[in-house]
Amino acid sequence: MAYLETHQLAVGYTHGKNTTTVLSDLNLELHRGHLTALLGQNGAGKSTLLRAITCTTRPLHGHITIGGADLATLSQRERSRIIGLVSTDRITLGGLTVNDLVALGRQPHTGFLGRLNANDRETVAEAIAAVGITHKANNYMSDLSDGERQKAMIARALAQATPIIVLDEPTAFLDVASRIETMQLLHSLAHDHDKAVLLSSHDVSQSLLMADDLWLITRDREVVAGPTQDIIASGAMQRIFTSDNVEFNPDILDYQYKPE
């Protein structure tokens, strides 16, 4: 049974009095224990959809339910215990160690002054261990490589102990090795920690290899969703890009140039 569901959801943005609908009539499902990849070409509306799911923006229409409860009726604090976020915002965190940063993930669970108890500290250490950077726990964020920094951000979301983790382009700034490691990490977090992990990505081949489910935004702004194998078999992968000069090759799980 799906953990998060969208019902006739429409997302977009309002600028003054003008409302632009980017995606509409979305009936999507997110399952615990599954890694779900959101794919689509640039400007297709991946971030807009993720913003609605993380409640950064309001849906234009329809609603989102989590475990049957309407997301809009939950308080901000309740939501902070359900959805963890790793965004594309590049933040300068010079004066924070990995430990300090990951500890911030405990905020929804700590009291007014944010003091950590033994249980919180243990959760923080476990989160850092789960992403494999325990040896860097006392290093400053500014001393880490891009890949390690992204792992620390994921550990922060993990320490938040939410059933859902949403990541906007988590591999965008990473080199190939870190990209593969990060995708592998997210896959195992979903499976081993029974989390519903939703990420948007440009990296089609890695997403197809690692994701259990896909949300595919086609060039017609339709969202095709389902298990990865079914989507590949359905030929829907051909419908992402508007260019006539690329085609999807199921053998290499990636796109290639198609001479006219």
Next chain:
Amino acid sequence: MNHFHSTRHIITIIVLTVLFLVLAVACLLFGSVDIPAASVMDIVMGRSSGNVAWDIIIGQSRLPMITTAALAGAALSVSGLLLQTTFNNPLAGPSILGVSTGAGLGVAIVMLATGGTVSTILGTSAGSYIATLLGALLGAGLVLIILITFSAIVRSSTMLLIIGILISYLAASIISLLNSVANEEGIHSYVTWGFGNFSGVSVEQMPVYSLSIIVSLIAAVLMVKPLNALLLGTRYAENLGVNTHRTRNVLLVITGVLTAVVTAFCGPIGFLGLVVPHVARFMTATSNHATLLPTTILAGADVALLCTLISVNGAHGIIPINAITPIIGVPIIIYIILRELRRT
């Protein structure tokens, strides 16, 4: 927090506390009048030294001045820290963003418009300094509202600084226009106030001054958790359950009160608010507000006492505080700018 960082934090607090005591004692001992240390001790302990002039100098001048300076330093420095975190901008501070100038404009309007009758904060009647204080609060509040409005429109933190500087120019020009219609006494008291001065708070005014600052500092300490969340930016802070709009408003109210109270009583003190949070970050090597905020309070008090000590020991009388703070502040700001440039 690991062992290394907590040890470093404890050492920092000890060093700053010892420094505070040394500077406070130095401010008691040294000044334009030489008073023997033994007599100073007697007076501080509540006994008379036998010299009425000395009793008055220590009890009604030097002790209130030390309290005023320490609280002003702490208040402005915490203002700076809150502004730096709220606007995610290392170069933010109450003077550079125009908050002090806004408070100053409020003070000028009260001082000059009343034609010197409410001439200065040094005035003894309760009504006079309350009016000045209200003027400062309104002025600081107005500038903060302008800054909030612009920060929603301009994303760049450099642009926000430029807007702050422009607000300062505008306020300065309004003050000049007011000067042209004010009487001489009003202008004189306003100009004197503008030099910056920690000896303007009388024993009678001390409760209002110190209580409003202490309450605001406690309020700031209670905001440590959302302040830390804001280090990650508003989107992450909201995801962590922080109501960022309300938090920012609370932080700016605290900043406004701290800056306005100090500005009304001591004049527009430059640089302290911008510089001290960086000194605290440098000493503690962390951005975690649980460590940074107490350190900023202590370091702010220390720097203000140091400025006071220099100010009262000039060869030809008192040196204005605002002649001293840039000498400490400017090199540190240039260092910060160069470091930021290297990073990008």
